[in-house]
Amino acid sequence: MSHPHPELSSPPAPAEGALRIVALGGLGEIGRNMTVFEFGGRLLVVDCGVLFPETEQPGIDLILPDFEYIRDRLDDIEAVILTHGHEDHIGAVPFLLRERRDIRLAGSKLTMALLEAKLTEHRIQPVTEVVAEGDRRTFGPFEIEFLAVNHSIPDALALAIRTPAGTVLHTGDFKMDQLPLDGRLTDLPGFARLGAAGIDLLMSDSTNSEVPGFVTSERDIGPVVDDVFRTAQARLIVACFASHIHRVQQVLDAAVANGRKVCFVGRSMVRNMGVARELGYLNVPEGVMVEQRDLDDIPGDRLVLVCTGSQGEPMSALSRMANRDHSIRITEGDTVLLASSLIPGNENAVNRVINGLTRWGARIVHKGNALVHVSGHASAGELLYVLNMVKPRNFMPIHGEWRHLRAHAKLASLTGVPDERIVIAEDGVVVDLAGGEAKIVGAVPAGYVYVDGLSVGEVTETSLKDRRILGEEGFISIVIGIDTTSGKVVAGPEVHARGAGIVNADFAEVVSRIETVIGEAAADGVTELHQLGQLVRRTAGKWVSDNYRRRPMIVPVIVEV
Template identity: 65%
Template structure:
């Protein structure tokens, strides 16, 4: 629900302030700032991927405004795991201050270091492990193993003089994980005995009843699909989903196929995972993509990015016949991921495109080729009963997810007044375990468009949508400034509106008449004449054609 914007009071000594800058009301941009006694701790700095109504945007960053002038007070950034929605914005934060210490697991830091290398940033990083503790200024941190769809994920317990906070990051409770690394419920229970004053749990699957299915159930399904495939197999997944890639490698080995990794991020991330021992590559399975093109169709698997329908990712380019791998009759495509909310149309567009080319498309809707990496309602209930937190701030989810998570907390005995559902910029202060909402900051989207960061506005995106959906009309004319008489023009051109220039014949006399009347009423300046042309054309095109194109008048005074 929209919240009124109001500034929080000055922070009292010994009080912990918590401000989510991203991840509330959205799946992505996860970032939370903790402050006590003048020092700041940040947990995660992720990106949000654009939707169809944000044309031309590459990434969306958290709004750093509340901390931009206080970066010298940041004692560290904790990264819970290596997914883009939790680490993708780190380069943009470090461009503001490069020596902010990064804390994370071995794999998480390896993935972010590879990304930072592309930005020519050498980070100050410190590897942490489950069970370990670190003191960062007034914050004492303890790291807890959690199970997720990427290895080496961590929750973080934050101890301060104001109370104990547990921030889960993304997690689930797979009891038979592929890497045999389960969520450490014993540590959760110990923290519960100590007393969790504020709990920030993952909300993505809070509205899904029961328990998330086992990751290991997916491997046999992928292997079975490969066994039935007549020609090539293309599997699309997130470029950081190490477990899924492992299952594809194992399934390929069982079916006598070799695997080529396609996509820069896929090749980079899996290279890192293999080097660190998180990905076990069977001998002779991985081959170069060029060599794979020359193999018999029934001996190759392509592992690619693009499972979310991203227009420039490998799979979408295949569907558009814009990739060296040309999909054909008898090929099998497996979309081994879930749909991120907002991507449905893009994904189905890719599926339809692949099927038109003759491919068989296997996805979560028609086969068990993916399980979520996020705890469902049953798992969250276990957490609440084990932890018995005093206060709860659900994070990482759209409003429906946050609301469902808060309802679970209330069902297990957390007072409704102690569960906080908010938007990015919500300000919560906690003293001696007592938490209250004390402010709501006005935060916006920060768009990355090529090399441009933060300069694209919502108004710019509105213009882009108009151009893409309605086209534009340009009107050029030269006028006598004193009389409003048109000396040259009006010359009218349109793009994305109408091909027949004759359609504008009946608006030209209306423009001439409107300018003459404006001059008779005292208009003498170029801006005034421009506005007259814009209103006249806009009224005509809206009334007669029911369209709202962008109208660009160019009026020159003579």
């Protein structure tokens, strides 16, 4: 666990009539969204998502919010409300339900269907409630009104959370596409109505707060996708998020128009599109779909593969194709369409995949050279529109890195929100809404919880540091037999290196140094094995640093004889 603000103490108990807000993820980062609302001793959780690891977190599969803040209060949770079905908003739900399985989950029809499919893999039978825009539900002291919003997945919702302390408008992830593919507009009249009634705190998506203007409509991508289909000479491979149903629909429509068959590749893509098709969110024309086992029977210029991997994820189908580690082999003339924008931090991984695919002769079409993706998040013009329409008494930017939160706060200031009423918080910072004013009152631990295989929370920052050292500098083991009576070396030292860039023949000098320091320690009466191990580590480490300017992991093994 990590404490986000050492200068902030633990918060006092909430004042009577106050609404407490604690983000356990999603502030100061892109992902891991989870916010806890507390009123009258009862809790409401909004979203429960994961963060995907970066290169400095080797071996990690997922990063979860830290549940420690609510672990002793799981019975106080009225419900977990899910704004939409993206992994950074629902991916950690299975891990929360391991702590208490009967927590009520509420979200839109598609969101709950995607989550239930995920929970089935975890062998969890959830308690769910499907809601829709226009609905109002009461969860303990929290009355929730659900409002429709555009996003890069259907059925996304904003939340108006009413309590005796005031009304909070939580936008979730949203944009204001005026010509959405599914005709489902962001409910601006609903936002305006809430604003007229009075919004005590606006919590709004900040991801694109640095991007000027308004987001491009999804419809503008259609002609570009059609053009890619027309010019592709062989197989066409489209990589996008496994949840981007609108983009997959555009691909299906273009495939039908150009006489191509479509195959979904990758477990998450097959699962999610199956759910979307079953619920009617994805229209799949008769006869267009084929199975992966039948691909060899279809000419390449009649085929489209839809897979995951647009962010360079190491185990995704596209990354494996680039590395020649997939049954589908990229060949000269294939066209690969990366139908997504880059999530910050994934640039290097995506570039590696692009280079790998290009090596095998593929033509790559991506956002850098064609309009093949538009963001699912509101740009600055849209954010200003919402701020002016809602006129919140207090404002708290959410869902973004620090630069996004700061930029969004500046927009709020420009629209007239008093600076003292703008709260910029990060994970673990406690905000109380009381007497019509939102203030920071303390902080709680909100560090990363790492998932590594079946291990949850057992990998620490120290473990990751060791992994990074091993990966970047290698390691050296030194085995020594010590006489327990005299403390003298009776076997070894045997020195072995892996990945340190040092050949074993070069260790003769350091062996003699180790023998010397062990002998001196014995003469001084030092026989405790831990102390001897530290002497060996320091001696070897200084020798390696002086001669090679490297800092490998050094593992002394002292054996009593």
